[in-house]
Amino acid sequence: MKPGADATHQPEPPHSGSPAIPQRYSTPQPRNYGSVLNVPQSAAMPAHPILPHPIPRIASTRDPLLPFSAPAKHSPATHTVVQAYPSRNKASRYIPQVIVNHASVLSIAVICTLLFLWRVTIADWAVPFRLWTFDGDVRGIGGMGGAGRGAVAKNGQLGGAGRNATLGDKVKLELFVMSKCPDAVYCEGVFANVLQKVKDITDFDVHYIGARDPQAKYGVTCKHGDDECLGNIQQLCLHHYPTPRPPSTFFNYILCTNRDFRSIPSLPRARECAKLVGLNYDTDIAPCADGDVGRELLRRDVEVGRARGVGTSCTVQINEKLRCVRDGGAWGDEKDPTSCPGGAGVSAFVKSICEAYKGDEGDKPKACLRV
Structure with missing residues (x-):
């Protein structure tokens, strides 16, 4: 100590080994209003860039980080949140x-x-199935004729007279499909509108695609399994058993089952659709679909497509020539122009049928004059 220094103003030795910081170099600590208002230390907002002190945040009765937690209470001593019901799960x-x-x-x-x-039930209730009006000649599968109409005998035996019905100048329109195929369902809906316009000059038929297999349950392998094979048989039996039925009957049945095609071959749905076309499934269709007649119908029908090299559902042929293919949710002209010459759609198909008609011009329907 220098001579003359005041001993009463000597600084106290530090409590630790570090030297004491002079008071003039220490940083003044702002007042924490959070502690005054009994708010947890972490709840106080940082200092405002202009205001000299932090702005307090009013505490909530619940922990803001746990919006679904039980009411909380604050501990003034530790400024922490304590759950009111710590023992609850x-x-x-x-x-x-x-x-x-x-x-x-x-x-x-x-x-x-x-x-x-319940979408199908609601749809059936809200928008009941409307019967379409289709006319035209009826035909049977080749090699299964009887009385010139391809009939199946009443006793369930298959005839062998062959098909020899005179169809005149009508345009032969054929769809090659699979009963559980989405593309076939769409295609059949389109041609329901086509037939409405040109039914008078059209000879319409539907064939099914599959591969004959003696080891398969129904003698045929179907792309979507045995359920599809049975669905094909149900539609073929309604079409051809015991005698061929007109398009107004068999195609309406197909359109009805297509409203819930994923459920094919559901018996409740089959019975309902058969009733809508004026038939009783158990007496008019089941004897064929559940026996050997239905299997033979399917085996012979798939041979039609195999003989013409058809393997895609849905394939459209006019007078046994390729007109269009729908596959993968698109018409062939969208992927391969050569597979759908003339374009797709109701108007395009109507135009093709009108152009293929070789009969009297006066017999053409009015729709042919507008395309």
């Missing part, structure tokens, strides 16, 4: 609150699920 507190807070969302999810499961 977290799941028991969270799940009921979620149900209450999201009741509307859960209700909408349940309603949407029910609508999806």
Whole structure:
């Protein structure tokens, strides 16, 4: 100590090994209004760039980080949040609150699920199936004729007279399909509209695609499994058993089952659609579909497509020549112009049929004059 220094103003030795910081170099600490208002230290907002002190944040009765937690209380001594019910299980507190807070969302999810499961029933109730009016000659499968109409005998035996019906100058329109194929369903819907316009000059028929296999359940292998084979047989039996039925009957049945084609060959649906076309499934179709006659119908029908080299559903032929193919959700002209000459759509198909008609010009329907 220098001579003359005041001993009463000597600084106290530091409590630790580090030297004491002079008071003039220490940083002044701003007042923490959070502690004054009994707010946790972490709840105080940082200092404002202009205001000299932090702005306090009013504490909530619940922890802001746990919106579904139980009411919380603050401990002034430690400035921490203490749960009011620490012994309660977290799941028991969270799940009921979620149900209450999201009741509307859960209700909408349940309603949407029910609508999806009952979509077909609701559609049938809201928009009943409308019978289409189709006319034209009826034909049987080659090699199964009887009385010139390709009939199947009443006793269920197959005839062998062959098909010799005179079809005149009508245009031969054929679809090669699979009963559970989405492309076939779309294609058949399009040609329902086509036939409405040119039914008077059209000889319409439907054939099924498959591969003969003696080891298969129905003697044929179908792309979508045995259910599709049985669906094909049901449609063939309604078409040809015991005698060939006109398009107004068999094609309406197909269009009816197509409303829920994923359920094919559902018996309730088959019975309902048969009733709509004026038939009883159990007496008019089941004896054929459940026996050897139906299997033989399918085996002979798939031979028609195999003989013409058809393997894609849906394939459209006019007078046994390729007109268009729909596959993978698109018409052939969208992928391969050579597979759909003349374009696709109702108007394009109507035009092709009108051009292929070789009969009297006066017999053409009015639709031919507008294309």
